[in-house]
Amino acid sequence: MKDTTQYNNDYENKWCPGCGNFGILNAIKKSLADTQIPPEKILMVSGIGQAAKTPHFLHCNFFHGLHGRALPVATGAKLADHDLTILVNMGDGDCYGEGGNHLLAALRRNINLTLLVHNNMVYGLTKGQASPTSRHGFVTKAQPQGVACQASNPLALALSQGAGFVARGYCGEIEHLSQLISAGISYPGFSLIDILQVCVSFNKENTYTFYKDRVYTLDKEEYKADDLHQALDLTMEWEEKIPIGIIYQKETRSYTDELAPLQSGPLFKQTYDPKKIRKAISDA
Amino acid sequence: MSIDVTVTIGGEAGQGIQTVGDIIARVCHKVGLYLLAINDFESRIRGGHSFMQIRISDQPVLAPYHKIDLLIALNTETRDLHKKEMAETGLVLLDAEKEDAKENLPEQAREKNVLPIAFSQMAKDAGGKIMTNTVAAGACLALLGAPFSAFEQILKTTFAEKEKILENNITAGRSGFDAVKNTDFAKAFDWPSNGSAKGKLLSGSNALALGALAADCRLAAFYPMSPATGIMIHLAEFMDQLPVLVEQAEDEISAVNMIIGASYAGVRALTATSGGGFSLMAEGLGLAGITETPAVIINSQRPGPATGLPTRTGQGDLLFVIHASQDEFPRFVFAPGSPNQAYDTMIRAFHLSEKYQVPAIILTDQYFNDSLWMTTRKMAVPEEIERFVAFDEDMTSPSDYKRFAVTASGISPRALPCKGRALVCATANEHDEAGHMSETIADRNTMVEKRQAKIKGMTGEMKGPKGYHGESESLLVGWGSSDGAIREAVDLLRFDNFDVGGLVFSDIWPFPQKKTKEALSSCKRFITVEQNASSQLGLLIRQQTGHSFHTSLLQYDGRPFTPNWIAEHTKSVLEEIR
Numbered sequence: 032m033k034d035t036t037q038y039n040n041d042y043e044n045k046w047c048p049g050c051g052n053f054g055i056l057n058a059i060k061k062s063l064a065d066t067q068i069p070p071e072k073i074l075m076v077s078g079i080g081q082a083a084k085t086p087h088f089l090h091c092n093f094f095h096g097l098h099g100r101a102l103p104v105a106t107g108a109k110l111a112d113h114d115l116t117i118l119v120n121m122g123d124g125d126c127y128g129e130g131g132n133h134l135l136a137a138l139r140r141n142i143n144l145t146l147l148v149h150n151n152m153v154y155g156l157t158k159g160q161a162s163p164t165s166r167h168g169f170v171t172k173a174q175p176q177g178v179a180c181q182a183s184n185p186l187a188l189a190l191s192q193g194a195g196f197v198a199r200g201y202c203g204e205i206e207h208l209s210q211l212i213s214a215g216i217s218y219p220g221f222s223l224i225d226i227l228q229v230c231v232s233f234n235k236e237n238t239y240t241f242y243k244d245r246v247y248t249l250d251k252e253e254y255k256a257d258d259l260h261q262a263l264d265l266t267m268e269w270e271e272k273i274p275i276g277i278i279y280q281k282e283t284r285s286y287t288d289e290l291a292p293l294q295s296g297p298l299f300k301q302t303y304d305p306k307k308i309r310k311a312i313s314d315a
Numbered sequence: 316m317s318i319d320v321t322v323t324i325g326g327e328a329g330q331g332i333q334t335v336g337d338i339i340a341r342v343c344h345k346v347g348l349y350l351l352a353i354n355d356f357e358s359r360i361r362g363g364h365s366f367m368q369i370r371i372s373d374q375p376v377l378a379p380y381h382k383i384d385l386l387i388a389l390n391t392e393t394r395d396l397h398k399k400e401m402a403e404t405g406l407v408l409l410d411a412e413k414e415d416a417k418e419n420l421p422e423q424a425r426e427k428n429v430l431p432i433a434f435s436q437m438a439k440d441a442g443g444k445i446m447t448n449t450v451a452a453g454a455c456l457a458l459l460g461a462p463f464s465a466f467e468q469i470l471k472t473t474f475a476e477k478e479k480i481l482e483n484n485i486t487a488g489r490s491g492f493d494a495v496k497n498t499d500f501a502k503a504f505d506w507p508s509n510g511s512a513k514g515k516l517l518s519g520s521n522a523l524a525l526g527a528l529a530a531d532c533r534l535a536a537f538y539p540m541s542p543a544t545g546i547m548i549h550l551a552e553f554m555d556q557l558p559v560l561v562e563q564a565e566d567e568i569s570a571v572n573m574i575i576g577a578s579y580a581g582v583r584a585l586t587a588t589s590g591g592g593f594s595l596m597a598e599g600l601g602l603a604g605i606t607e608t609p610a611v612i613i614n615s616q617r618p619g620p621a622t623g624l625p626t627r628t629g630q631g632d633l634l635f636v637i638h639a640s641q642d643e644f645p646r647f648v649f650a651p652g653s654p655n656q657a658y659d660t661m662i663r664a665f666h667l668s669e670k671y672q673v674p675a676i677i678l679t680d681q682y683f684n685d686s687l688w689m690t691t692r693k694m695a696v697p698e699e700i701e702r703f704v705a706f707d708e709d710m711t712s713p714s715d716y717k718r719f720a721v722t723a724s725g726i727s728p729r730a731l732p733c734k735g736r737a738l739v740c741a742t743a744n745e746h747d748e749a750g751h752m753s754e755t756i757a758d759r760n761t762m763v764e765k766r767q768a769k770i771k772g773m774t775g776e777m778k779g780p781k782g783y784h785g786e787s788e789s790l791l792v793g794w795g796s797s798d799g800a801i802r803e804a805v806d807l808l809r810f811d812n813f814d815v816g817g818l819v820f821s822d823i824w825p826f827p828q829k830k831t832k833e834a835l836s837s838c839k840r841f842i843t844v845e846q847n848a849s850s851q852l853g854l855l856i857r858q859q860t861g862h863s864f865h866t867s868l869l870q871y872d873g874r875p876f877t878p879n880w881i882a883e884h885t886k887s888v889l890e891e892i893r
C-alpha cells in the first residue's frame with residue numbers, strides 16, 4: 032500500500048466520533064496515494080457543511096467556499112488552468128439543495144471535476160433538518176410531522192442529464208470507495224460519486240446497521256455499467272437492496288477540450304502578448 | 316459656423332432603427348465629425364417605440380441634446396411622441412405610407428415642418444420593404460449635406476458579403492437621397508471633404524470590453540442581463556485570437572463564484588451584470604473579500620428595484636455596491652464617465668484588485684453602455700502586466716507558506732495552488748494565517764485588522780473628483796456617466812454669466828476624503844446632480860467630509876440627463892438665492 036500519511040495534517044478534526052465522514056476521508060487519502068498525486072498537486076474545493084470541511088483535514092491546496100457554490104468555484108479554477116486535478120467535496124444539502132442549479136449545469140458542462148457528495152440524508156452542521164435526500168416521512172425538529180416532499184434521486188437525475196460517470200459509494204467500504212474515487216479522478220469528464228454517509232448524531236434511520244443489511248457491491252465482471260437503462264433501473268433500488276459501485280460510465284471528451292481558447296494550453300500558461308491585443312483593439 | 320445637429324430616428328422595434336442610426340453615425344464619424352448616439356428602446360423585440368438620437372458636431376459632444384433638428388419617423392407614433400422636442404426650425408421626415416395623420420397636424424407644421432416621403436414604397440421598389448431604413452438613412456444624409464459617395468462607402472462595408480443585397484441597398488439609399496435633394500433644411504452644413512476620423516466610434520460596452528482585454532482578463536463569466544450583456548458579447552468576439560474565454564454561467568451566483576475560482580487559480584477574471592444580478596452576487600463579493608481573492612465586477616445600472624426598467628438608465632446602486640455583502644471588508648468602487656476613462660478604469664481595476672487582493676466594482680449604466688461615443692485619446696496597451704503573485708523561488712521556505720500571513724500593509728504574499736510546493740488554503744470561514752478555519756478571538760481580530768489595514772494604501776490610489784471650473788462659487792457635483800452632461804451644463808450656465816463649475820467623481824471607494832475636502836474648500840455651495848431619488852453621492856460626501864450639499868437635482872425617469880435640463884434647474888436654484 033502506498034503512503035497515505037503524506038496527506039495528514041495536524042489540524043484538529045471536530046467531527047463527531049463515529050461520523051461516516053472519517054471513512055470518506057480515509058478513502059480519499061487512499062485514492063490519492065494510489066493515484067500517486069502528491070499533496071501540492073491536488074486542489075480540493077468545497078461548499079459549507081460538515082462534509083465541506085473535509086479539505087481542512089487533508090494536507091493539500093484547498094478552497095472552502097460558500098454553501099452550495101463549490102462547483103462554480105471549481106469550474107472557474109479548472110477553466111483557468113485545466114492541468115489542475117480538482118476534487119469537490121459537498122454535503123447532500125449543499126450539493127442537491129442549495130447548489131442544485133450548479134449541479135445541473137455541471138452535469139451538462141461535463142467539465143473534468145470529481146464530485147464527492149457526502150450523502151447523510153440530513154443537514155449535519157445546522158443540527159438535523161431534512162435534506163433533499165431525506166426519506167418522505169422523515170421526522171426532524173423542523174419537520175415534526177415528517178418530511179412531506181419526495182426524496183430526490185440524485186443518481187437518476189444525473190443520468191437523465193447525460194452524465195458520463197455516475198457512481199455510488201459507502202463510507203463503510205473504504206477500499207471500494209477509494210477505487211471509485213480513483214476511477215472518478217481518471218475519468219476525463221465530470222464524475223459524480225454519491226457517498227452513503229452515516230450521521231450518528233442526527234440521522235437515526237440511515238445507520239451503519241441500515242446499510243449493512245442492504246448495501247451490495249456491483250460485480251465488475253457481471254455488471255458492465257455501459258447500459259443507460261439498466262443503470263437507471265439500478266438507481267431505483269433502495270428499500271431492500273442498495274447497489275454500490277460504478278453505476279454508469281461512458282466514453283467522453285472533456286469540456287475544456289471543446290473550448291477554442293484553451294487549445295493552445297491552459298489559460299494560465301498562455302502568454303500575454305501586447306502586440307496581439309494592440310491589433311485587436313485597433314481593429315475594433 | 317459651428318455644427319451642432321441632432322437627428323432622431325424612431326419607429327418600432329424590428330424596423331431597423333439601429334441600423335439607420337449606425338450608418339449615419341459611421342458616415343459622420345468617417346469624415347471627422349464628432350458625435351454621440353443614444354439608444355432608447357423598450358424591453359421588447361418587436362413593436363413599441365424605440366429611437367436612436369444622434370448629436371453631430373464639429374466639436375466634441377459630451378451629452379445628448381434636448382431638441383431635435385431632424386426627425387426621421389418610420390411611423391406616425393414617432394412623430395407624435397417627439398413633437399414637443401422639435402427645434403423651431405426642425406424638420407420631420409415621415410414615411411408617406413404611414414402618413415394618415417398628416418392632415419391632423421397644425422396648419423403651420425404641415426406646411427413647414429413635415430415632409431412625407433415614400434420610404435417604404437421606395438424600399439419595395441428597390442427590392443424589399445426591409446430596406447426602408449436604408450432609404451431613410453439616404454434621405455437623412457442628403458439633408459445634412461453629405462455626398463452620396465460617403466454614404467455608399469459605408470454601405471459597402473455594412474453589406475460587404477452579399478453583392479445583390481449591397482446593390483439593392485445602394486439603389487434604396489439613392490432613392491432616399493434623391494427624394495430630398497431639393498429640400499431646404501436649416502441645419503444643413505458644409506460637409507467636410509477629405510476629413511479623417513477623430514478617434515474611435517465605440518459603445519460604452521465596447522470600451523469596457525477592450526479595457527478588460529488590455530488588462531489581460533482571461534476569463535469572463537456572466538449570466539445575460541441588460542444592459543451588461545453587450546460587454547460580454549464584445550469580449551466573446553476575441554476568443555479566436557486572444558487567450559480569453561467567455562463562459563455563460565447558469566446564474567449570477569455561479570458567474571461570480573467562477574471568477575473567484577479562476578482568480579484563485581491565477582488568471583485575471585471578470586463578470587458583468589446589472590443591479591438584479593449584482594444582488595445575487597452579494598454573497599460572492601463577500602467570499603472574494605474574506606478569501607482576499609482579486610475579482611472585477613461590472614455593475615451596469617438600470618433603474619430598479621427588482622426588474623425595474625430593464626432597458627433604461629439610472630444611478631441608483633451607489634450606496635448598495637459600497638455596502639453590499641455582510642460585515643466589512645475593503646473593496647474598490649469606480650464609476651468612469653467617458654469611454655476613454657472606462658478603458659483606463661478597467662486596466663486600473665484589474666491592477667488594483669490584484670495588488671490589494673480585494674474585489675473591484677465598476678459602476679456604469681445603460682446610457683453609458685448602449686450609447687455610441689467617440690474616444691478622443693488613443694487606447695494604450697500596457698507593455699507588461701505586473702502580477703502580484705509569489706512562487707516557490709520567492710519564498711525562503713515554501714513548505715511554511717501561509718496564505719494570510721500578517722503584514723503591515725495587510726497584503727500577504729499570494730501564491731497560486733498547484734504551482735509549487737507552497738500549499739494555498741483559503742476559506743469563507745474566518746481563519747488563521749494558514750487559511751484554516753479558526754474561531755479564536757485572536758485570529759478573528761487579527762484577520763479583521765489585517766483586511767482593514769489595506770484601506771490606507773487603497774485610499775492613496777484613489778483619484779479625487781475632477782474639477783471643471785472648479786474654483787467657481789457654485790459647483791455641480793456628480794459621478795460616472797453624467798460627467799459630460801454636467802460639463803456642458805456648466806458651459807451653458809457660464810455663457811449666461813452664472814459662476815458655476817462642475818466636480819465629477821470617477822473614483823468613489825475607498826472615498827477620497829482629503830481630495831474631496833480640498834475640491835470643495837473654496838466653493839460657496841455645491842449642488843448634487845444624480846440619477847437617483849435621494850442623492851446618494853451627496854449623502855456619502857456628507858458622511859465622509861461633513862460638507863452638505865445645498866440642494867440636489869435628481870432625475871430618476873430612466874432617461875439620460877441633458878445639459879439643458881441641468882442648466883435650467885440650476886438657474887432656478889441660484890435665482891432663488893439671489
Ligand SMILES: Cc1ncc(C[n+]2csc(CCOP(=O)(O)OP(=O)(O)O)c2C)c(N)n1
Pocket residue numbers: 079080081082083098121122123124125126149151153154155156157162
Ligand atoms: C447561504 C447559506 N445558507 C445557509 C447556511 C447554513 N448552513 C450551513 S451548512 C448547511 C447544511 C449542511 O448540510 P449538508 O450540506 O447536508 O452537509 P452536512 O453538514 O450534513 O455534511 C446549512 C444550511 C449557510 N452557511 N449559507
Ligand code: SF4
Pocket residue numbers: 045046047049050051052081151155156229230231232233
Ligand atoms: S453531525 Fe453528523 S455529519 Fe456532522 S460530524 Fe456529527 S455525525 Fe458527522
